[in-house]
Amino acid sequence: MYKFYVNDQFYQVEGNGKLLPFLRDVCKCKSVKDGCSEGACGTCHVLVDKTAVKACIPTLSMMDGRRILTIEGFSKEDRELYAYAFAEAGAVQCGFCIPGMVICAKGLLDVNGNPTREEIAYALRNNICRCTGYKKIIDAVELAAMLKREGGKIPQKEFTWRLGERVHRVDAREKTLGYGEYVDDMEADGMIYAGAVRSQYPRARVLSIDTEAAKNLAGVIAVYTAKDIPGSVKVGHLVHDWDTMIPEGECTRYLGDAIAIVAAETPEILEKAKKLVRVSYEELPFVSSPYEAMKEDAPLVHEKGNLLAHKHVARGNAKEAIANAEYVYTEKFHTPYTEHAFLEPECAIGMPYEDGVLVYSTDQGTYDTQKECAMMLGLPKEKVRVVNKLVGGGFGGKEDVTVQHQAALVAWLSKKPVKVKLSRQESILVHPKRHPMDMEFTVGCDKDGRIQGVMATVIADTGAYASLGGPVLERACTHAAGPYNYQNFEIDGKAYYTNNPPAGAFRGFGVTQTCFCMEMMLTKLAEMVGISPWEIRYRNAIRPGQELPNGQIVDASTGLAETLEAVKEIFERHPYAGIACAMKNAGVGVGIPDFGRAILAVVDGKLHIRSGASCIGQGLGTVLVQMVVETTGLKREQIVYEGANTINAPDSGTTSGSRQTLITGEAVRRAGMLFNQDRAQHTLEELEGKEYYGEYLAKTDPLGADVPNPVSHVAYGYATQVCILDEEGRIEKIVAAHDVGRAVNPLSVEGQIEGGVVMSMGYALTEEYALKDCKPLSKFGTLGLFRAHQVPDVESIIVEKPGLSVAGGAIGIGEITSIPTAPAIAGAYYRYDGKYRTSLPLADTPYSRKKREA
Amino acid sequence: MGKQNNQRKQCAYVACAGGERDHTCRYGCTGCASCVEVCKKQAIKINTYGVAEVDPGKCVGCRLCEKACPQGIIHMRSAAEVFFVRCSNREKGAEARKACEASCIACGLCEKNCPSEAARVEDGCARIWEETCLSCGNCVVSCPRGVIYDARGIIRKETR
Ligand code: FES
């Protein structure tokens, strides 16, 4: 018998068990998040006798006689204090890490009322945040400490909520205090739990699946195999090549393949039952690299062949231009797999609903999920409803269905509400990663450093399934040219299937890879020409009215040169400074119909924003509210932002390609204009029940369109980042200047920049997604994610330049923040120690892992 | 990383917990009290098991005890890092088991359960690398011998 208090409530329990599920399921303290259940992420922190402890490791017996505090038990003053400080500092993005941060902050502030930034960072060192780069979280704790010292009075801030204002995010409070619901926080009467039995081999034929023993276990509701799928076994975001479950007689393609799905009354029974499913396999040779995949006699990952995509992009005559160039340089580069490591593992709840199913999801695109689930169930789309809950980070890793279709299937077949949640290790295995790429570049420039021509090749490992491999390769190729003014460009890219975990969308979408190469090439050429790395970029930088290598004439909002000017002084002042530029499209582009859609509905005297566009932590809801205020002149209190869903919100595409601010933003603006026409004659009350539909088609030309100056994308963001190393070769600071057209909420823009930069510091220096024989060896705690006490200062410089005629001139910033960081860092090391590094993560830096002797 | 940690307050600990019966371990604390003598803060004493034990509340991290220890088993840790190994026995399995009832037998369970490769068995004895430690307590919970301690006393080996 163990006795303890949780938030001043006395508990006396008989059986033992882990603290975390007890707090969440019995005490209903949902602010205590489960990001890994293995002690690595810190989302589960609680205060035990005033000390911050991870709740997923200790058991109830260890709590005997102790007092546990979660945010639910905070005093009113503390709740207001942290809610205000985190919102004001802009510390909240996806929010999944935030309650754990608040706990550690309180643990610190209760014993040290005036901590330094370093002390705060140290107190947060066991909490991973993948979104913010920690800077604004540390700001928030500093602010909370200050307010507390001054007596705890919370300032009353008034905002106009117009474009350009540093408003508090609409979801900051619910996320900080932990009452905002993620899928895992939901409960439903009679809910069951389901999960997949996954392949034992990267490539093997499934000979037979014996589910008898599992079915006979008490508490098991059903065990399903591919035979039970009513519709198409195969699903997929674009290419339908991904088996929901591998049928008997067919081959597995990676270790994450589901063979059977077990449904049980409790998560514990589920785990037991999964072990009882007996699968017999015929082990087959696997393909572990694109070079094996391209061999003529290579085993076929998919029957149609191992080449998923081949892209050839050419304009002008690169070969001739290089032949005539004054300086020519050729180099090979390699970039690795990267894991998204969003803090919220994939989770979905499915339930029977009317004559179909309802799926609660954590999703980058509710309509994508609807389409894939409907296809798999053999139902018309309308019968599958998808509702997004809060999304605990995505970064591209939640564009494919992983658990959603499994939840839909079990709900449909069993007629019961069901939760499917990936363990952290499953998440690391299952969802698509960033593509590893091998690249070779040849660049020629004239005697002044002006680029004459670029030729390049790309080989990408797209893993077991297509996911977004095709478009990622395409974006890698189209953006390889860089944001520069020259006209001779040729690139050839190929993406091969292998039996590795699939690769797909990841913040930067292929551009993180080729940008690293192109920028390293320029750094080298600058040296050959005898000018500074800044100068070579400034001379070549694309300026309004000029033609990009893809032929597109860039508009007046093009501010690359301004971002370079913004960092010139700091770059020149430091001996060990590296610099890199980047461009990134906003919107899908290349001729694909790219629709933003929104409905503004008057309900109970308020204007509701309904759009199927997912907020995955970047702050879309806040952007849309600001758009509506700007357009309609309504007050913040008169506007309600509803989350993405397929029930009452129109399809506004996937949250991908940095597109939502611009594309859904414009759709909302258009709906607002329609509303204004009515509003001119009526009061809001008189318009009750009315709906205004806004739609925006971002029209572009297909790749290779037969026009002199094709419009590949409606807008591009531009950036220059500078990395400064100290005498010991550690990063002192990263300065990131970004041209965003118009900053809707500068606070959020800074948050995107800081988070994107720190994410790519990991990409450049510490992160590793280790694979051996197609099996991931990395765990969440060994991925090499930067921790709060390890990050240097990141300074954001926002460059605003009008010229884009839609969405108030705002260009999405989600991805570009992560793109130039790695080459800027590599450039700094080149100046520091003279080593020209061509692969990531960079070797021989103070951040390199100490290799363990085997 | 390391640089910042080093600036933090340090605290000594004795990598030996002793056993309740006579122990024959040649690696552990002999109870010679050299450390007790040199400590200017009375932060170290010989406990009921006959081995030296540091009071983290009193320790100022001056390292005198570390230098005085003839067995070389007093080490420093960041005061804020709460998990540490209280054994120095380098034998494996049965040998280590025989030597003391609170000995590290180099079974590797801490290493296996550590999410961040911070707990490692090196040279026959567990060790925790502060730089990668995520302060979760998996090592404490997984150690069958109760060799790894939580300085706060919250996470411990399951007794029942
Ligand atoms: S859930 Fe406890 S550390 Fe991740």
Ligand code: FES
């Ligand atoms: S806000 Fe920290 S993980 Fe998303």
